[in-house]
Amino acid sequence: MADNKKNPNDVPDTGHEWDGIRELENEPPRWWTNALYLSGLLVLVYFILYPSLPLINDSTKGLLGWTQINEYKENLAKVQEKRAPFEEKLAAMTAEEILADPEMRNYAVGSSKVLYGDNCAACHGTGGIPAAGSGYPILADDDWLYGGDVNTIVATLAQGRQGMMMSHAKTLKPEEVDGLVKFVMNAAEGNATEAGWKLFNEKGCVGCHGADGKGIQQLGSANLTDQIWRFSGEEAEIRHTILHGVNDPSDPQTRIAVMPSWNEKLAVKLEALQWEEEPEYDGTETERLTETEIKKLAVYVHQFGGGETLE
Ligand code: HEC
Numbered sequence: 001m002a003d004n005k006k007n008p009n010d011v012p013d014t015g016h017e018w019d020g021i022r023e024l025e026n027e028p029p030r031w032w033t034n035a036l037y038l039s040g041l042l043v044l045v046y047f048i049l050y051p052s053l054p055l056i057n058d059s060t061k062g063l064l065g066w067t068q069i070n071e072y073k074e075n076l077a078k079v080q081e082k083r084a085p086f087e088e089k090l091a092a093m094t095a096e097e098i099l100a101d102p103e104m105r106n107y108a109v110g111s112s113k114v115l116y117g118d119n120c121a122a123c124h125g126t127g128g129i130p131a132a133g134s135g136y137p138i139l140a141d142d143d144w145l146y147g148g149d150v151n152t153i154v155a156t157l158a159q160g161r162q163g164m165m166m167s168h169a170k171t172l173k174p175e176e177v178d179g180l181v182k183f184v185m186n187a188a189e190g191n192a193t194e195a196g197w198k199l200f201n202e203k204g205c206v207g208c209h210g211a212d213g214k215g216i217q218q219l220g221s222a223n224l225t226d227q228i229w230r231f232s233g234e235e236a237e238i239r240h241t242i243l244h245g246v247n248d249p250s251d252p253q254t255r256i257a258v259m260p261s262w263n264e265k266l267a268v269k270l271e272a273l274q275w276e277e278e279p280e281y282d283g284t285e286t287e288r289l290t291e292t293e294i295k296k297l298a299v300y301v302h303q304f305g306g307g308e309t310l311e
């Protein structure tokens, strides 16, 4: 066992002793003491150079005048400087041109992540896949209510969308509703009966969902012949849609499906462009996102996987 009593230099002890181990009055090592003084000095230097003492509304400024927010602003300015040429170029391009230019497309996609997260993901989910049963359309598949080419997506974002299907609660007999529910379920499987199609035509569904039941994009009416459900493929839910319609203000149980407008001014401009007219603004148009942001987002949504090419 070690000799705990060893004390070659005869250093006095402090009088503390535990189980035969005495505490001697040795000085701590020199390097350690120096480091202690040095750290005290560094505190003083930091104290003078950087903001330190909290005051009532502010704090002492420090000789360097450094602040976190200034550093952030400087970094931001550097990022913006790098982005500026891209942003300028984007502003002058159409969404179609951005899509066709790999460098600009990459830039648009990269700089849209936050934009999409802030403005769209709450409804459409990350990557264009909304929470199941949320009632918002998937943006990452090939099934488009209004159209999946990049120009149509720009128009969708600019003007917003609000599909409309009237309530049938008062106009259809119960057995007609049963027949149509069955028809919709069969059509999704691709085996609707002749009687089913007849009912579909007679009850006016054809007017909006098209002769082939695949929907009409100008109206945003859902394709009834696939198994991608805008709302739900459950029998009771299909019945609910047929009975109460979509966005029909006269029926309190109607389904609500509203895509907000993100730039009414751009919507007016696009509309005028279509007719080769000068746009007429009345000055009340809102612009929640800029035209460039909308183009970027359209490219972003297009590359989720369901984007269509223009003929
Ligand atoms: C408040 C919820 C909400 C927000 C926020 C929202 N959307 Fe939508 N979006 C909808 C709804 C609901 C529809 C379907 C409208 C309909 O059924 O007529 C839709 C439709 C769309 C469509 C058309 C899909 C198709 O099949 O044709 C696109 C594209 C789209 N949204 C993109 C976006 C983008 C990009 C953003 C962000 C700028 C966004 N949405 C923000 C609710 C929202």
Ligand code: HEC
Residues within 6 Å of the ligand: 145, 162, 163, 164, 165, 166, 168, 180, 184, 200, 203, 204, 205, 206, 207, 208, 209, 219, 220, 221, 222, 223, 224, 228, 229, 230, 231, 232, 233, 238, 241, 242, 246, 257
């Ligand atoms: C005025 C036009 C219009 C008429 C008429 C109409 N629909 Fe619709 N229907 C729509 C639109 C638009 C949507 C998609 C709404 C949306 O997503 O905002 C829709 C959606 C649906 C859906 C939901 C599909 C899904 O994927 O969840 C069903 C089912 C449906 N319609 C069945 C019918 C039947 C059956 C009839 C005939 C009784 C009918 N509709 C008549 C416009 C119409």
